[in-house]
Amino acid sequence: MREIFKSGSVRGRIVTSGLLPRKEVRYVPYLTTWAIRNDANSMSYKNERRFGKMEKYDPKVTPWQVSERDFPREGSSTEKLKFLLSYSILAPSSHNSQPWKFHIRDSEVDIFADKDRWLKVADADQCELYISVGCALENLLIAAEHFGYAHQEEYFPEGVDSLAAVVKLTPQEKIEKTRNPAFFEQISKRYTNHNIFETRKIPKAEMAQLHACFYEHGFWIFSTNEGPYILYTEEELRHRIDELITRADAIQLTDRAYTKELAFWFGQGAFGTPWLMAKISQLALTYLNISKGQTKKDSEMLLSAPALIALASAADNRKSQVMAGQIFDRIALTATSLGMAIHPMSQILEVPEVKAELRELLEVPEVKAEVAKLLPEENVFPQQTFRLGYAEPEKEHTPRRPLEEVLV
Template sequence: MLTRAAAATTEGTMNDATREELWTIAEDDYPAGGTAAERLRFLAGYAVLAPSVHNIQPWRFRLTGERIELRADRSRALPVRDPDDRELLLSCGAALFHLRLALRRFGHAGEVVLWPDAADPDLFARLGFGPAAEPTAEERTEFAAIPHRRTHRGPLAPRPVPTAVLTELRVLAAEEGAWLHLVESEPERAALVALIEEADRLQAADPALQQELPARVRERAPLAGDAGGASGVPLAADAQVLAVLGTDHDTPRAWLKAGQALARMLLRAQSYGLYASYLNQPVEVPATRVRLPALLAREGHPQLVIRFGYGEPPPPAPRRPLAEIFD
């Protein structure tokens, strides 16, 4: 018998309502007595719920014995907006964290090898079960948040976010090899909002960029998907919390770390009822990205601008069926 999530993957072409059923995946449906392939395929159902820049979901999976491979789906890339694959790797990093967490939740330590084949740079990771290991309480909390995580693209409530929660998110980012800078002073906030506005204008004036994004994401997310959106200026100006996720290095390995940090932070934030959305224009435009470190008065490489806050639960973003993302 098909599980609820698996039943939603049996058709190659599906409407958005059916694709949203992937969010109904249930822990009780885990095929504990099944083959390695059956169990890994089930765990991939959690990976596909990860956030991705502009909701492009640029990942593919392949089962090899008792391993699952995560690789780039080049058909989902945005070469004009993301010529270095930075955002593609960030997105795949988020899916990688969901896979790691799913392995932990179902009693496995998990074995992860990054870039296992030097001749295949699009093969980002190969994961196996590893030895038996009980998940921690924190891992259980983060895992339980996966089906409930949403990107909130509308106004958020004018309710302060506790300092202790924000401190916790910073610690989680650091544990995954990234950093989270909280924009706390009014001058710094005003400067960041102005930079978002400038980057917005530059992107709007770029015909190639404007042609690329609608052509690739219009059928997937009317508001540009999980990590991106239309004009972010009003959302930034009214945000309770503005933050910048970054890394000490600006390499493919660092981008993958940033994606894992993003996924972990968002799941922990969701466990506190917090939502996030992404104002990534100033990081996508080279002329504004290079100015961000000075604005933040810190060294490093900004990877994502995020706002956090409380709000009403938004609907889930459509997801690609598993049948479409497995080789």
Template sequence: MDHTTPDAYTVRAAVALAVRAPSVHNSQPWQWHFSGRTVELRADPRRRLRHADPDGRDLLVSCGCALHHFTVAAAAMGWAAQVHRLPDPARPDLLARIDLVPHDTRDADIALAAAIPRRRSDRRRYAAGPLPVRDEIFLQKSASDRDAVLRIVTEAPRRSALTGAATEADGLHRADPDYEIELAAWSGRHYAPDGVPARNAVRAPVSPHELRVREFAGARLPDTAGPDGAALTVLATAGDTALDRLHAGEAASAVLLTATRLGLASCVYTEPFELTSTRALVRDCVLDGRLEPQLVIRVGHLPPGAPPLPATPRRPISEVLRPVAHPYGAGLPIPDQLRGR
């Protein structure tokens, strides 16, 4: 047995956890390919949201989340991921090439991987009360370790600017019929393996003082009572290149899994950054023009007695994971082990 190369079942298990990552509209815009110890993450442009995500920002952030989920899962299984991001300028869809090498699994690896199946995108209102300082430090460090900054928005003028940007983005999107058609196509699903199920979608709050999360069609999830006490954070990067957006997704994954480990509810929100005007508003009025905002993460505790959310569906592994075609030479068959049989 070759102990320096992961078997196909290990790769499949790691990818199965990786695809539990959140993605815009649960579109899951990724493809995975592997050969031996090398795994590739590729963007799936067919799943880019043409009207919500015209420049592909959300697609890259979503794939970055999945990339970090994969490295966490692999580490828990005894494989360190050596990640080469955007390795081929001639192939912009190739987002990462990952070499897996043997790794001594630590308790922290297992604990973080165990958070993956427990994490939910919970759009309900959270209970009132600030986050403990200790939790804030853990969340901010999880972002800074991955080349991003997590800014916790507490000052009233900055919170007002953030909620105002969200309200403006919602209004601009609602005035766009193509956006509305696209949103409805990904909303209120019951049996599909992608999109936002009706059971996981909640109606957006109407208070002008609360962050207006995206309102999906057919929402059936009852909201919790009372005002929203969520801590609002903006995850930002120094620049706004494709690499910055990929890093933002990795950092978002780290923040979400850390929040889950701490017993916190969380939800990613990207609508204000899908439009140039509202993204600039957050950049200038929340981040003082010094950083590029990539996404909002709401964090907090659910009120006592709030029922747990079901997991959102995911596409079958057979649809998203493929062996690299003919890695041993043109025209040669692919071994059964690499086919995952």
């Protein structure tokens, strides 16, 4: 190993191991290193500590390698709660923006929406911001139950939208677990899959496990593979949703403000793209018209999936958005445990006129009858859309901000 550059606090290294049949120079932003990767050995951050070595877990450089063995059983209450938050920061988020911050007070954890990481163009109504916060909250509750903490959460206790939740955590010898214990080990295995999906269908038994993720009233999933529906066949539904996705892509990718925002996040390495490719993608988004190519790619990805799903709620407010994030997190963890791939496709919800059409599409008779049991207004508010199925696994997890960076 030899150092090839040093600039400020960033250090670069080349790692070699004998003669490499194929070499790829790769920048790993979360490790701040240049590395030559041996593709023949299929090295990936997901399966290695650092450069393929199983080094000790370090929350600053190996967040995905967190292990329950490192729980500080003899540590202080603050140290233990900080460790629980090591699982919160692994939650999914819109554009991997990780828009959350935490504050520990005695036996309580405050969870804040980090408005500095709000995608003001793509997520103008901040729905995805709060769904992301809900995912982080759910990971905290899952980890808390695993390590023997009873929990009580209060949503927006101060009446302002910056403080999304306060969680009171009480260690107990025996607690009543409200969540599937199997969720915990899936937290560090979960990832978003951007690959083309296989055509094989999802068994009804596995769909039933997704429906079991709903602990809250007033939420449900609408899936194209769970018909028949009165107004549409499954194929008609899929193509109708594809039309909406295609139109949303066309609107967004020709919007200069949107592509500039997307380019910024690509340039930050938020998607786990190697540094050089991230910068190339940033330049392409900034200076080239990629609308047709990206729209075609999104259509191929969507139509390849055996199930296109909308997570919807009977209310549309900040609390319901956070709770929708909690449900989506449980769905993602369930899918991971079943060997399934999941990929949010939120652009259909990011363009107001397209979102309105999706809402109309969801208001088929069966859905309206189901909602009527919950609220007399028969409202249908789509909160998250995603494709579900089977695919080749992603090679790497997306990078994560160090825990210390999100503590206030």
